[in-house]
Amino acid sequence: MEKKRLSLRTYLAFWLVLMVLLTGAGLIITINTISSILLNNVVPSVHVIDIVPSPTNGQSTVKDNNIGVTEGKVVLEKPGQGLTYNQAVQKALKYLRIISLVSLAVILLLGSLGAYWLSKKALHPVESLSRTVKRIHANNLTERIPTDGPEDEIKELACSFNIMLSQLEQHISLQRRFISDAAHELRTPLSVMQINVESLQDNPETTREEYRDGLGVINRQLERLKQLIDDLLAMSGSGTIELREKINLKVMNAEIMAALEPVAEQYQVTLHQEPVSDVYCTGKEALLSRAFSNIIENAVRYNRVGGEVAIAFDEHQNDILITIKDTGIGMAQEELAHIFEAFYRIERSRSRHYGGAGLGLAITALILEGHGGTITAESTPGEGSSFTITLPRPKPPVESRVLRERSKR
Ligand SMILES: Nc1ncnc2c1ncn2[C@@H]1O[C@H](COP(=O)(O)OP(=O)(O)OP(=O)(O)O)[C@@H](O)[C@H]1O
Ligand SMILES: [Mg+2]
Incomplete structure (x- = not known):
């Protein structure tokens, strides 16, 4: 069953009222306690021994034999009813308690109203934000929330x-x-x-x-x-595939070159891989092979008759660098900025060479991103292009890392 939640306004008001209640109650308890202690213990009590009523003005004379002389005047509440000092103190304390409780009730009532008003005022901007958000939907994404209020x-x-x-x-x-x-x-x-x-x-x-x-x-x-x-x-x-295979990039590239040989022959272009020892990375071979093929195939298709494609590997501390260089038609800087977008084709090269969909490089960029790698391109129109891929070097397993650390010592 779904748990029912209080609205933010009720929640805020509840806590404010609780705070008012606790503060008020604390204050009243303190005042009452202090008053009681002071009146009962600190102020000396008077023992009324004699109350001598005066028949003329209703005032009586008090004589306290305990402390000697003292004479004072008390007004009798009702004729014949005198109050001892302690009784008067207890009565005053009782009144104080009643007044305190009534005050607390009034404070609580005013506090509740104030808390409700305050929480409403505090949440007003949130409500207007929520109204604007409700107006926004997929076909109306141009709408923006006004930001002209205070810096809060x-x-x-x-x-x-x-x-x-x-x-x-x-x-x-x-x-x-x-x-x-x-x-x-x-x-x-x-x-x-x-x-x-x-x-x-x-x-x-x-x-x-x-x-x-x-x-x-x-x-x-x-x-x-x-x-x-x-x-x-x-x-x-491409983002949801497991990328755990150990891939020998040198072997993978040799296979790609062999598969593209017929296309290279058709376009009269020579494919060339610079000598390199085995280079390993982790990932999904089928995907990486597709990414490399796309670039090498482009380098062949957008080349000139008798042109070349050179593939080189370079290992750095954390990355593997792969460069694919061609002697083809090249691209202008403003074209280079778009070649990794889906369906982007340069019409000039397309009309002369081949009618692909313009998805090859977009897919390549996605695959490399999924492997934690990057791809960049440089080009000079009429001279050729160079694509550089970086892939992270696989981390050695913990055990072999420890061994290597030890052997360094
Ligand atoms: N090496 C290159 N030399 C010159 N132009 C290139 C090169 N590589 C890509 N291009 C240009 O970039 C565009 C985009 O390339 P991309 O591989 O994404 O699409 P495509 O080759 O047209 O089609 P496909 O979807 O079949 O790969 C190409 O149309 C081409 O004009
Ligand atoms: Mg292509």
Whole structure:
């Protein structure tokens, strides 16, 4: 069963009232106790021995034989009823208690009203914040919470909220663009297939040869669709995979180069790996292999006839550096800033070379980020590009670390 919680206002008012009650009660108990001690112990008591009523003015004369002389005047409450000093003290203390309790009740009542008003006033900015937040939804992320109030915690909360909204707005707009780009990419092969199917269907004199050609086109478009869907899946799921395999990057790269050899031959580009001893990292081999392939394939496809692609490894204390350098068409600085965005293609290179979806580098960046690595690019138009990958070096197991520490001594 869900636990019922008090509203913040009730909670605040409750604690304020409790504080008023405790303070008031404490004060009253203290006053009463002190008064009682003072009157009973400190002020000397008077023993009234004789009360001699005066018949004329209702005043009586008091004679205290204990302390000798003392004469005073007492006013009798009712004729014939005298009060000893102690009785008068007890009566005064009783009145004090009654007045204290009545005062406490009044303080409590006023305190409760005050506490309720105060908590309402204190929570007013939170309520207006909550009203604004309720107005904001996915289609209305441009709205912001006003931050023109005093410099207090509420303003800080509103500012943090506005920052979160800006990030959310940016994120959602990126997502929308991604979906529309993806839909556009999926639509193109479908349209090509539709045109082919319709032309084959509409023409009753279609020859066997034309059918074969048409099916060939459809098959290529299906391949393209499959690749695109694989890429989209890779973009949506790379963060959730276990990254514990021990990978020999040198061996992995040799396999990638062998697989890309036919493409390199087609583009008349030479692939070259600089000599290196075994280089290890931890991660998911299938993903890292895909990331490396994307970059090397780009380096081949966006190269010139007779060009080269050189791959080099360098081990630093904490990182492994992998450089993939090509002698291709290169990119301008303003283009470099966007190449890791999904669906970004440079039309110039695309028209001359190859019609990819523009997802390769975005997927690569995601995979490397998931492995705790980075990727950067430098390029000169007409001269070539250089992509640098960093991956963290695997940490040695604790036991071997201890052994190494000992052997240093
Ligand atoms: N080595 C390179 N030299 C020149 N331009 C490059 C290079 N690598 C990438 N580019 C440019 O960056 C763009 C984005 O590359 P990316 O790999 O993301 O997409 P793509 O190759 O067009 O398609 P795919 O999704 O099939 O990889 C490419 O279209 C290309 O214009
Ligand atoms: Mg590519």
